[in-house]
């Protein structure tokens with residue numbers, strides 16, 4: 001089968017679509033024909049080998065966010081089902097897994113980082129990672145739920161978001177921002193988005209500002225910073241007394257300073273967030289229909305043009321980059 005493979009010494013110049021052996025179907029695994037996926041910062045990190053724990057195996061098939069069609073049956077997944085692939089590898093036995101936090105598994109990690117990913121024609125994966133989706137779910141949305149939407153939803157859960165609260169979302173047009181806006185709006189929050197793109201209003205933002213134009217007197221109960229250093233100071237400056245700042249991405253840098261006195265005098269909370277649980281993904285699949293969630297696509301590339309897609313990623317202006325797997329049959 002064809003697969004997007006990165007080889008040492010890493011980098012997009014060492015990323016190629018090549019012929020690799022078909023996957024072996026192990027015990028309790030389901031064979032899934034991959035339909036499409038989306039590019040995320042996590043894929044950029046895999047390709048560039050910018051990860052804390054290292055990429056394995058090498059050479060490595062990239063791609064963390066995918067959906068497909070089951071080609072074999074298991075206990076609950078049946079041949080022909082459209083399925084999302086939950087993008088975490090976990091052992092189901094450690095204390096974090098047992099408390100419903102398999103995304104923090106002590107012996108696990110991210111699908112596509114600590115295991116081969118899914119930008120290829122077929123994968124074999126345990127049934128515990130597969131979630132059936134309705135036949136009428138839009139393909140682009142299906143390709144955006146397991147990383148983009150799940151990360152956003154989990155961040156709102158971590159923030160204990162409540163109706164009528166004010167939320168300020170930096171990176172409103174980004175992979176996760178677009179979903180944070182829609183879900184926060186659907187949950188009844190007043191949504192303030194920071195973006196240069198006016199179109200984020202169409203996704204539920206009540207107010208949209210460029211970074212330099214955020215009102216000085218705007219204080220939010222919840223601030224979402226998925227972008228890192230460049231927005232850190234603004235994130236803290238616009239956090240209301242008793243507010244919660246949720247952070248989960250570092251595209252603009254990994255460091256930020258903090259006034260400890262402000263933290264305790266104002267009882268602010270800074271909350272880290274990563275991925276999401278399988279239960280949250282299950283909820284999200286239902287919410288997709290109830291809340292009419294949608295994604296926005298900047299461009300679609302067939303698997304053969306993965307290198308063009310990766311080069312386009314930092315330049316994207318209007319939503320997601322979708323990778324489609326054209327199948328031989």
Ligand SMILES: [Zn+2]
Pocket residue numbers: 090091092093094095096097098102104105106107108
């Ligand atoms: Zn575990």
